[in-house]
Amino acid sequence: MIASGELKALDSRKERHPESRRESFGNQKRVIRKAEESHPGEVKDRYCYRWGIMDIYGKYRPAMEEVLQYLAGRVEENGKSENGEKLYEHLSLRIKSDESMREKLQRKGLEENEKNALQVLKDAIGMRVVCLFVDDVYECVQRIRNFERLKVLEEKDYILDAKPNGYRSYHMIVEVTSDEEDVDGNVPGHFYAEIQLRTIAMDTWAALEHELKYKKNISNQEMIIQELHRCANDLAACDVSMQTLRKIIRQIP
Numbered sequence: 001m002i003a004s005g006e007l008k009a010l011d012s013r014k015e016r017h018p019e020s021r022r023e024s025f026g027n028q029k030r031v032i033r034k035a036e037e038s039h040p041g042e043v044k045d046r047y048c049y050r051w052g053i054m055d056i057y058g059k060y061r062p063a064m065e066e067v068l069q070y071l072a073g074r075v076e077e078n079g080k081s082e083n084g085e086k087l088y089e090h091l092s093l094r095i096k097s098d099e100s101m102r103e104k105l106q107r108k109g110l111e112e113n114e115k116n117a118l119q120v121l122k123d124a125i126g127m128r129v130v131c132l133f134v135d136d137v138y139e140c141v142q143r144i145r146n147f148e149r150l151k152v153l154e155e156k157d158y159i160l161d162a163k164p165n166g167y168r169s170y171h172m173i174v175e176v177t178s179d180e181e182d183v184d185g186n187v188p189g190h191f192y193a194e195i196q197l198r199t200i201a202m203d204t205w206a207a208l209e210h211e212l213k214y215k216k217n218i219s220n221q222e223m224i225i226q227e228l229h230r231c232a233n234d235l236a237a238c239d240v241s242m243q244t245l246r247k248i249i250r251q252i253p
């Protein structure tokens with residue numbers, strides 16, 4: 001939850017700038033973005049609407065939140081194997097921040113508008129399912145394919161076929177129907193989400209690699225790339241061993 005001190009700071013900023021829409025718009029946005037980073041979703045809902053600042057998703061944000069909660073709810077309901085064991089370790093949910101979405105649209109040469117953010121790019125809504133074992137990843141994928149309201153548009157198996165840098169994960173792009181209107185005016189509306197499924201080991205690697213990727217001006221790039229690749233392979237070998245151990249343990253009467 002956002003701390004009340006931070007809320008006060010945001011409020012007093014508004015009081016100090018009663019006509020701030022024009023004067024300190026950039027400043028407000030910076031403050032909001034900073035708070036938004038530590039409290040995803042909360043600040044925008046609270047302040048952007050109140051101050052009349054719409055993010056890139058405009059009026060579709062509540063529908064997006066509903067779709068995200070729907071996906072999480074369905075995974076939670078279907079999150080146990082036949083013998084009652086949890087199929088995943090944890091879920092993480094996010095709506096791509098206004099800033100990252102704009103950055104991605106720019107990078108792809110697309111105009112910054114709702115249609116491109118919600119329909120052309122299909123990862124504004126994102127869910128990550130992190131499992132203990134590789135088998136569980138595939139079991140979750142199978143279950144997700146059968147969810148109501150959901151159609152799978154694309155699947156990429158970077159576990160079977162790791163990226164050249166060693167990245168492993170299973171990706172699904174799905175279309176989810178919503179009672180709410182979509183950007184084309186359809187009711188029920190169509191929204192898109194990216195679901196990433198991976199083991200804890202794969203998730204750990206991706207988080208570390210993501211962190212290192214943004215460190216600029218590294219002199220020994222080549223060695224770092226090689227080492228990252230080696231770590232990815234070591235972790236993949238661990239996943240196989242853990243999977244085998246579970247099989248052996250399950251066979252013991």
Ligand code: GTP
Nearest residue numbers: 123156163165167169171196205206207209210211
């Ligand atoms: P985008 O243009 O980013 O949507 O790429 P894409 O459509 O080819 O999708 P891809 O399935 O390759 O990647 C989608 C997402 O997976 C990224 O936004 C990252 O969250 C994650 N991802 C893909 N490759 C890597 C990688 O090498 N390292 C890490 N840490 N994450 C990755």
Ligand code: MG
Nearest residue numbers: 122123173194
């Ligand atoms: Mg993508």
